Amino acid sequence: MRPQSKVVTGAPAGQTESGTRQSLLPRLLMAVGAVVVLVIVAVLLSGGGFAGQLVTQMLVFAIAAMGVGFLGGYAGLVSLGQASMLGLGAYGVAVAMAKGFGPWTAIGISLLVTLLVALVAGLLAVRVRGIGFVIMTLAVGQILFGLSSSWVAVSGGDNGLIIPLNPSLGPLDLNDPIQLSFFVLAIFLVSAALLWTFVRSPFGLSLQGIKSNEQRLKTLGYSTRTHLYIGYVISVMFGGVAGILFVLTNGLITPTTLDFGHNGIVTLMAVIGGLGSLWGPAVGSVVVILFQQDLSLYVERWATVMGIFFVLVVIFAPDGIWGVGQALVRRLTGQSSRQPTRSIRGLPEGEPQGPGTPTDTELPEPMTERMS
């Protein structure tokens, strides 16, 4: 047993942004790496075929996983219902098109519906923290899954829904697989840029503050619940956008996509890649989809291997693959390794018992959790 003292609430609040004061070399490495990755992605996408489709799926799920990573890493709320939100976005398009709306209108309707669901579910979800939030998002996800399979009149039941036609605009025709792939890439990059902006804004910083010590931010006059509410809605919208792209690229949405297994997988992507790093969840998405696609060719029990790999990551590399990579780069470039602040170890515990009443005081439990 390792002597691991749990961070109760007073997590090192001063260490906020590990990227701001980096020296030139790692930044240069990052920039070169980003260009190389982008070129590889572009080449694979323009080639189309199986590899192109695979990369497109990775990008779609990366957007959804980024939403989980953002909320989990920066606000301390780990969602276990993102695949259901992805499914919601996808069903939004498919149902609207089944009712006779055009593709672009359907996408608009889908965004609106996802936003509405996020606004309502968020009211409930931000009443609880930590484990309570995980359970709450899982419950909402299971209900969306249940609706998608049992509300046959609207959702088509277990057969799901297909979309007959993708949108097109001028020279942009999303019925062409390669154009669609690059459209997905563009949305992915825009999403990443948006997230990058959020995280560095005062809003993003206050979310991090809430994660390390919600009580202190309340005392400073922040409406922490409103902040988390907005953070939750943003995170869900990433799922919804991913869902729209999912249904455009697959042409089909079935309830299976919304089930517990998929919800777990999207969360798993974010955690394997690294919560609280912008690119970690994208890396996680690549790794998990490679697991599913390539490993399943050689190992029949790929899910077992993936599950064990995931458990090992949680135990030995709580910062995820991205965190391990960062630590390696720092060591190679001779930088002092800093204590990571956004790993799953620093996540606040929180229970449904705790917050909720208007005067809730989320005091750390004084005596528990200290033994090892």
Place this chain on the structure above:
Amino acid sequence: MRMHIGAPAQAVPFPVTSAHLSASLANGMPVHNAVRTWVNQFIVQTLNGLTLAGIMFLVSSGFTLVFGVMRITNLAHGAIYLLGGYIAYSTIQVVGNFFVGMLVAGLATALLGVVLERTLIKRMRGQVMAELLATLGLVYVINDLALATWGGNPLSLTLPGFLQNSTTLPGGIVYPNGRFFILVVAALIGVFLYYLLRRTRVGAIVRAGVDDRPMVGAMGINVRLVFTMVFALGALLAGVGGALGGTVFTLAPNADAEILTFALVVVIVGGLGSFEGAVLGSLIVGLLSNYGQAYFPALAYFALFAPLVVILLVRPQGLLGRAAA
């Protein structure tokens, strides 16, 4: 894009038999008048709801016990339920006795609980979110290995002869003995757990562990052992729940997620970590969920959601939250 976790696309409708049951009841029953039929059906649905509550109680009491004492949110609890059901199935195939199957299922899952706690959970002691995520990883491992062993086709357990018959209740209601059996077993286990927690030294230690773990350790009690036993007991309850649940619901991939959802809703409604809350929550959720399924099938999931919403708005700690386990 293959993303499915070894699950068939179709979801099993949850209280699988209630519709069939009502239909067969309506046929075999002297129909006096519409009201009488409706009342009888309502009673049958209530009994179905209670049966559902009994299974939910077995599963959620283990879940809430583990949470209360160890602060572990065991997302693999549903997978252990399913594994218990499968083990009971195979044992019955070999031995030919349901009760032996149930016993073996309980012991096997308890053993699994000991192994998991000793090898895995102890490495993350106190890091609640890491523990939760690790059990999420276990879901895939357990389900995948179960899929490899028992395949993806739905299986169900059959009860021994005398439990396959039905009893005619006053008022002409015919109800399967097997359902009564589930109710009785759930009630017996509930009473036993209550006695264990409230009236024995072991229970006192467990309750003290919920309230103040370091102090329990300081008093010379082997907290490590208590943790292992509690985790094993939680797994045992899930395994027995799987054996009993397998007689009502089908055992198939994805059944674990439904059971886990039920357990989560039950413990949120009742109060996470509270034993009495699990009893109350199971009754509320079991009855509401079954009425929803019977009378508003398309909106059944809202029947599950409604108590959750009300509780979170009015009493986020759950009905009996904070009460010691």
